[in-house]
């Protein structure tokens with residue numbers, strides 16, 4: 001098997017989480033819950049998991065960031081960090097839907113929903129057949145518009161337990177980079193050795209491998225899932241200052 | 244200017260420009276800018292979320308193009324500098340995240356710097372080392388500040404700033420009143436060339452108040468009122484004369500206070516930076532008044548006046564040369580970083 005070392009992180013929820021996965025297990029992980037400090041916490045967390053595992057960025061074979069959906073300011077920190085690290089290290093950067101990472105960590109045997117806080121009294125959500133299979137979404141809706149009955153994984157369910165029903169609420173609340181890395185490593189393992197070698201061969205300062213991986217369609221590009229348009233209004237004629 | 248001076252990569256994302264600059268000491272190697280201005284134009288102002296999205300999209304290609312333009316590889320970079328504030332919070336955060344990752348990935352020091360100090364430092368790329376001290380007048384859509392600069396790498400003192408609108412903001416708002424496109428600065432400058440600066444006596448806020456602060460809100464309202472009165476009486480609006488008279492009021496106050504600052508602190512060097520420094524009338528009047536007062540005027544070329552990455556790299560190079568302590572990977576983006584903090 002080709003040597004694999006996946007560096008993964010996610011900043012699409014209040015969790016700032018980073019992990020390294022060697023293809024078989026999570027070798028280091030760091031998670032802090034702080035919705036307001038993604039920009040301050042992520043780079044030190046990456047540095048920490050590398051140090052703890054005795055690896056350097058040069059040893060990493062793929063960088064994977066959660067693509068949300070999630071509140072945009074934090075989400076962009078993870079994706080910018082992934083593409084920038086990838087560019088300096090000559091390693092490909094990929095994206096995986098954050099809700100998929102939450103689903104992957106769910107201990108559910110049947111179908112379920114994953115929901116995270118979208119603010120403005122809405123949730124980002126998706127429907128899964130099992131922890132590896134997304135059937136619908138991601139979407140953004142009000143909590144009472146979520147399809148009924150199914151269990152709800154994630155903080156987007158827990159924070160609206162009164163609307164959704166306390167009996168449907170399940171953990172985990174936040175995504176972990178460990179689960180994200182394991183999910184990505186699992187998908188990368190489905191590539192043939194030639195394909196994997198091709199992805200890993202990134203000249204310094206190039207991102208071609210992301211395009212290659214998209215062709216191979218095991219992981220997506222490191223691009224944000226926004227689901228909402230920016231708030232902005234085209235102004236009319238200037239307001240008069242005289243009555 | 245030795246070949247062994249450090250090569251610094253500078254990242255700027257405080258507003259709508261994704262700027263990436265590369266310098267070796269005070270030698271400019273690359274200054275690449277991707278602007279999202281076209282996306283903001285129809286909104287009549289910069290939309291923060293639109294700017295932040297554009298920064299994320301533009302960063303990688305802009306960095307690649309700056310490196311290619313300088314004929315360098317990533318591994319040639321000795322330090323990374325980034326605007327840590329002031330500016331739009333979400334926009335700053337993208338640049339800071341990128342800069343941290345570049346510094347971490349390359350194993351080089353990081354310098355989070357003050358955007359305003361960077362506007363001052365950039366002039367050294369064109370005109371050589373800054374005299375110590377100098378007075379700096381920074382005017383753009385986001386700021387209007389008068390600074391005393393004993394040493395741009397260590398010590399910058401605020402003497403005054405706008406109490407309401409930034410000068411560039413007033414240009415944008417008056418342009419709208421006159422039916423000129425956003426951003427207003429270049430359009431007013433152009434229209435004004437056909438008009439008379441003394442056609443209408445618009446008010447000059449805080450002209451004689453003894454402070455080094457500015458106010459442009461009253462002027463903007465006075466222009467709107469004057470134009471509306473014209474329209475109400477059914478007469479055509481003399482756009483060129485209004486543009487020229489408004490512009491004259493702005494640059495009169497800016498240059499008057501800048502020279503007052505020079506006199507008050509007995510400083511013989513004035514630097515003008517920021518996007519509004521591209522205004523032709525501001526340059527002309529500042530030169531005239533500096534000559535009369537025996538003050539040397541420095542204005543970087545327009546590409547270095549507007550927000551750019553080279554200015555951040557230039558200040559980064561000064562910090563490296565001064566032996567400043569690098570920033571940690573924990574630094575925040577601070578939308579209201581005070582000017583007294585040159586680097587974080």
Ligand SMILES: [Zn+2]
Nearest residue numbers: 362383517550
């Ligand atoms: Zn500026």
